[in-house]
Amino acid sequence: MALSSKGVVITVPVLVLSISVAAVFLFFLLSSLSSCSCPASTSFGGDVGSGGGGADGGGGGSWRFEGRISTSSEDVEWVKDQIKANGLRMQDNVLRKGINPRTRQQQLQDLIAFKGISHYEEPQRGNHTALPCPGELLVEEHHSNYGEPWAGGRDVFEFLAESVHLRPGSRVLEIGCGTLRVGLHFIRYLNPEHYHCLERDELSLMAAFRYELPSQGLLYKRPLIVRGEDMEFSRFGSGVVYDLIYASAVFLHMPDKLVWVGLERLANKLKPYEGRIFVSHNIKFCSRLGGEECSKRLSNLGLEYVGKHTHDSLLFNHYEIWFEFRRSKA
16 A cells, blocks of 8 residues: 555555455355344244134135144135136046946955956066055045045044144154044154054054055154053053044043043143143043042043034034043143
């Protein structure tokens, strides 16, 4: 740098150095702004009400908010618009023309006879299937075992998941998961090994392990599904604590005494205060005792009754009743 009659003169090296310093300062300034932990503009959560098939009132044309599980009113309107735009109407349910249209019963007969669109002949027949599945499961006959549409399992999942503010890291125990009509949705949503189930029926378990989990691509989730009865939960481990324990249409088929044995064993496995037990249809094991005696027995277990809820199906005219309990002592 040199002085002249006109002021300060800056040499080229000094000018380059100054520009470099300014560039480095600007880089760090922009980096600090981009990592700001400012609140996001998208709202989170919201009250979860019963009924309506999981479709809320919505409003404002907003997109799905973070953490949502159930179908929104915007979702329903979107699919209605798609049906209208494509000019669709329900047709008679008859076999369509195609390469090999078959009813379920015809498919089953084909499978029994090892016939189909294409199949391996002897002696290669058994060399190409890693996990052979019985034909009755492949044609999904077990989907008709519930007295209502298979799709109702999604309704139950949405209601329970939003009732307890479920997160992928939550832990869930189902008592009597059957063929996983509801459980599949929990398994798909939760982290691996976070879904547990106690089921007594062998055929239901075969459908779960040999068809539902493989066909849905959920084997990697490693759910812990145990065959057992008499409300014995020891195989799930002594240290596990659940965010949700539920029984759908199970307790009404059990003797009251056995239900109370189960609740006694489960009380300490439920997360204090925040964890919930949900029981569907009725709680005659409790109401038969009378309100005061039932509350007393629950209190002795560290449990308390929270309330009764109903939720509607999204796809068919149906609602279910659920009774909610929580652990009131740590």
